[in-house]
Amino acid sequence: MGKKGGKPDEKATHTQEEVGAQGSAQAQAPLSSRRTSGRSPVLLFRIGDLVFGGRPGRLVDGSREAYTNRPMSDTVYDVIIIGGGPAGATAALYTARAELKTLVFDKAIRAGALGITGKIANYPGIKEVLSGEELLRRMREHAELYGAKFIKSKVTGTVLTQDPKQVFSAEGEVYQAKAVIVATGSMGRSHTVPGEQELLGRGVSYCATCDGAFYKGQEVMVYGSSEETADEALFLTRYASKVFLVTPKPKLDVHEPMHAKLSEATKIEILTKTRLKSIAGEEGVDHAVLIKTTGEEKLPVKGVFIFTQGGKPIIDFIGGQLELNAKGGIKVNEEMVTSVPGVFACGDMLVREVQQAVVAAGEGCLAALSADKFINKRTTVAKDYK
Numbered sequence: 499m500g501k502k503g504g505k506p507d508e509k510a511t512h513t514q515e516e517v518g519a520q521g522s523a524q525a526q527a528p529l530s531s532r533r534t535s536g537r538s539p540v541l542l543f544r545i546g547d548l549v550f551g552g553r554p555g556r557l558v559d560g561s562r563e564a565y566t567n568r569p570m571s572d573t574v575y576d577v578i579i580i581g582g583g584p585a586g587a588t589a590a591l592y593t594a595r596a597e598l599k600t601l602v603f604d605k606a607i608r609a610g611a612l613g614i615t616g617k618i619a620n621y622p623g624i625k626e627v628l629s630g631e632e633l634l635r636r637m638r639e640h641a642e643l644y645g646a647k648f649i650k651s652k653v654t655g656t657v658l659t660q661d662p663k664q665v666f667s668a669e670g671e672v673y674q675a676k677a678v679i680v681a682t683g684s685m686g687r688s689h690t691v692p693g694e695q696e697l698l699g700r701g702v703s704y705c706a707t708c709d710g711a712f713y714k715g716q717e718v719m720v721y722g723s724s725e726e727t728a729d730e731a732l733f734l735t736r737y738a739s740k741v742f743l744v745t746p747k748p749k750l751d752v753h754e755p756m757h758a759k760l761s762e763a764t765k766i767e768i769l770t771k772t773r774l775k776s777i778a779g780e781e782g783v784d785h786a787v788l789i790k791t792t793g794e795e796k797l798p799v800k801g802v803f804i805f806t807q808g809g810k811p812i813i814d815f816i817g818g819q820l821e822l823n824a825k826g827g828i829k830v831n832e833e834m835v836t837s838v839p840g841v842f843a844c845g846d847m848l849v850r851e852v853q854q855a856v857v858a859a860g861e862g863c864l865a866a867l868s869a870d871k872f873i874n875k876r877t878t879v880a881k882d883y884k
């Protein structure tokens with residue numbers, strides 16, 4: 499098949515008036531609206547069993563209704579892939595080779611399972627011992643060679659049940675595509691701390707890029723150990739007077755260049771071997787309770803940004819629009835087709851018994867070929883070779 503040169507997306511060009519609730523996951527009117535001093539109101543929504551909170555134009559977590567008045571590009575991609583691990587990067591290789599205009603969102607190369615794997619020795623064709631990160635870079639470069647475009651950005655919401663489908667970035671932009679492939683892996687958090695749910699949208703956030711501007715001149719904390727955590731802490735220094743970067747580990751899981759950037763950031767103070775026990779406050783966050791090696795301590799901060807990782811599929815941006823399987827992963831058939839036409843899922847986020855890079859890559863291939871079948875209205879899958 500020929501090489502495709504999908505043109506990168508042009509910048510956002512117009513304003514989205516309102517994102518409607520359609521399809522099976524009908525979002526209801528806001529459950530409540532809370533105003534905290536100096537901020538736009540926080541709206542709470544329910545989709546199925548899930549409750550989300552957001553400000554108009556500012557997302558806290560997953561709700562389509564939180565996305566009013568967002569800039570939207572006129573470009574309609576053939577395929578948007580969410581997640582650039584082995585599943586997403588392989589899907590991108592196949593969709594790009596199928597001459598589909600492909601955009602991949604990935605929040606950080608070292609935020610996924612392969613990206614943090616120190617050594618990988620069982621990937622077919624790679625005889626030398628490679629870091630997972632290096633293998634992933636090679637996969638991405640291979641997809642880029644055929645025209646796939648990768649953006650370093652977190653997806654914070656989606657509308658999957660309408661055509662074209664919409665994907666919302668943490669930077670506040672709306673992207674459109676005929677098909678969406680979800681490949682975000684299974685490193686999502688598995689538990690919350692006391693106070694977190696209650697104060698979500700009122701000082702607790704999972705997205706510095708979305709909410710950082712609300713903390714101008716205030717002290718905040720960021721919790722986690724990954725490159726994503728460090729990136730978000732650096733972003734917050736634009737607004738906050740002080741950023742405490744709190745990690746339970748003895749040191750952050752980041753490369754030397756990131757360590758150097760952090761040590762140059764005078765507003766950042768790193769607290770290692772420190773756990774977040776709880777978050778407290780009435781109208782908004784008043785303080786966090788930390789457990790240090792020396793004992794418990796109150797940290798008076800107005801914002802708590804949480805980026806810790808666990809073993810749950812990352813599906814917070816889906817908001818109940820896709821059916822799940824018994825293990826909490828997205829339900830697919832053997833062709834990686836989900837319950838919503840034009841939406842496909844692959845990789846660790848399916849929560850299969852075997853979680854290996856080569857399996858994720860194989861599923862990425864299947865998802866891509868199914869997306870091509872859907873977009874081009876084929877009755878059978880097209881071969882990727884002649």
Ligand SMILES: Cc1cc2nc3c(=O)[nH]c(=O)nc-3n(C[C@H](O)[C@H](O)[C@H](O)COP(=O)(O)OP(=O)(O)OC[C@H]3O[C@@H](n4cnc5c(N)ncnc54)[C@H](O)[C@@H]3O)c2cc1C
Nearest residue numbers: 581583584585605610611612653683845846853854855858
């Ligand atoms: C420590 C460790 C060692 C391992 N060793 C091996 C091994 O030796 N051999 C092997 O075959 N397998 C190994 N595995 C398993 C293998 O890494 C996984 O099966 C594989 O990486 C899964 O691929 P994936 O693409 O589904 O998910 P991931 O690799 O987790 O990639 C998911 C990607 O999605 C991105 N993402 C997540 N949420 C968002 C969002 N909201 N917006 C944008 N992007 C997002 C992340 O940045 C990430 O890059 C190991 C796993 C771990 C944790």
